[in-house]
Amino acid sequence: MIKLQYNVDSKRISTRIEQLAGCSSTSVGVTRLPFTVESLEAERLVEEWMKAAGMTVRKDGLNNIIGRYEGKNPTASVLLIGSHLDSVIEAGKFDGVLGVITGIEVVQTLRDNGVILDNPLEVVGFCDEEGVRFHSTFLGSKAIAGTFTAEDLERADENGITIAEALKGIGIVNPYDYKNARRTPEELLAYLEVHIEQGPVLEKENKPVGVVSGIAGATRFSFEIIGKPGHAGTVPVAIRQDALLGASDLISYIENIALENKPLVATVGKLTVSPGASNVIPGLVTGTLDIRDLNVERKQKAIDAILAESHRIAESRGLQIKFDQVMEVEPVYCNEGMIKLIEEAISERSGSVVSLVSGAGHDAMAMADVTKVAMIFVRCKDGLSHHPDEFVTEEDMGVGAEVLYSTVIKLASKQ
Incomplete structure (x- = not known):
């Protein structure tokens, strides 16, 4: 030795x-x-x-x-x-x-x-x-x-x-x-x-x-949330199809999923709101989701849960939510x-x-x-x-x- x-x-x-x-x-x-x-x-x-x-x-x-x-x-x-x-x-x-x-x-x-x-x-x-x-x-x-x-x-x-x-x-x-x-x-x-x-x-x-x-392996998505733009002063909040509120619900859920599945991490790193005017209800939100974990099975369960929740949010708010997987690293x-x-x-x-x-x-x-x-x-x-x-x-x-x-x-x- x-x-x-x-x-x-x-x-x-x-x-x-x-x-x-x-x-x-x-x-x-x-x-x-x-x-x-x-x-x-x-x-x-x-x-x-x-x-x-x-x-x-x-x-x-x-x-x-x-x-x-x-x-x-x-x-x-x-x-x-x-x-x-x-x-x-x-x-x-x-x-x-x-x-x-x-x-x-x-x-x-x-x-x-x-x-x-x-x-x-x-x-x-x-x-x-x-x-x-x-x-x-x-x-x-x-x-x-x-x-x-x-x-x-x-x-x-x-x-x-x-x-x-x-x-x-x-x-x-x-x-x-x-x-x-x-x-x-x-x-x-x-x-x-x-x-x-x-x-x-x-x-x-x-x-x-x-x-x-x-x-950690990484899965990355781009997503699109489609709502209905409208006048910020005339459309009652209860009947709006606000894409940004849908994004807010989704992002909050993503954080909770990550906290429940440590050490998995999940990040919404980019968000674009359209039309982007102070007096217009957001009609479209696009963004990115990055999820990383060493445990493949746990990561996939988290992804499945997020996708399922996105459907529930879309239905409850009258929105369309679409995810497109853009990267997968083992x-x-x-x-x-x-x-x-x-x-x-x-x-x-x-x-x-x-x-x-x-x-x-x-x-x-x-x-x-x-x-x-x-x-x-x-x-x-x-x-x-x-x-x-x-x-x-x-x-x-x-x-x-x-x-x-x-x-x-x-x-x-x-x-």
Whole structure:
């Protein structure tokens, strides 16, 4: 058994994250879209740090940057550690980046202690997870998992530039080289990801880190409520066909369903009222409903209940309510064996273990198509993310790195 050395350098992690924050197209927050000047600048820094940690560095056909730390058995399956380097518009400094820099720090710590594991390690900075530029998420991890397609190359940004054209713009002559990024299940031992929680649970529990049990599946609908517009001053309230009142009933019911089925979450995130005049009874309301849960059966029961209630509301108020499903994403369960190792590492470092379900999507979702996955969450202030004020303490980053270090050693070395 390799003796664990908890001498990760949390200050180095923090300093590097600050440096990457400077690779931004905006002065407020961090804006770093894939295949841009800013992303290339960030990749140059990451490459420098990977090499300093003793890794050989390459880029694959979709511009994921990968550092390899060789194992005792170079032909053994690879333990992949990673997250993404892109951001949303005016984002915080830590989302995605924390996982990449923590992975590099773990390898640096191994090298500094002269530790070579049985299995090779690779740290990957995925080119695009957020999907902001091309309106499709997990592009980098999908390429490695083998689920990126030729059709994806034709996705265009708001300026009409396709992924294929963007790849050529950064020097990838043949965009179809994305096929070379694909890894097989035989090549990979597992995938590990450290990420900020992006929620308030760890802070509420006063814990620096937690283990992720799985990533919730999501069902998304658009809906339309059709009533009858009329004069706000002349139509009695009792006989109105007010589409907005129908929406109010529906939204209240959705909240109650979510509260009755924790940890399921349900969100009406967009609502448009027509004709939108102060003196006209609303005749049409359109909106969106997003429902997420790790438990597929519970999620479906909640959906069925909401749809049934919508019919009751429509009948009682003289409305028409129509739902159209626009998205279905299956949940991903983290590997039980890997969860156990993470729990052991957390117990050794910070006592009791908090288990969380991720309601947000992560690269681990895409990687689950090719290998077993697990995630470590790190506490963030106020649960805030996708915002310039996103913040993680240096101490918590250090704990996250120590937990990852311990887990990596146990996974990639013979017991």
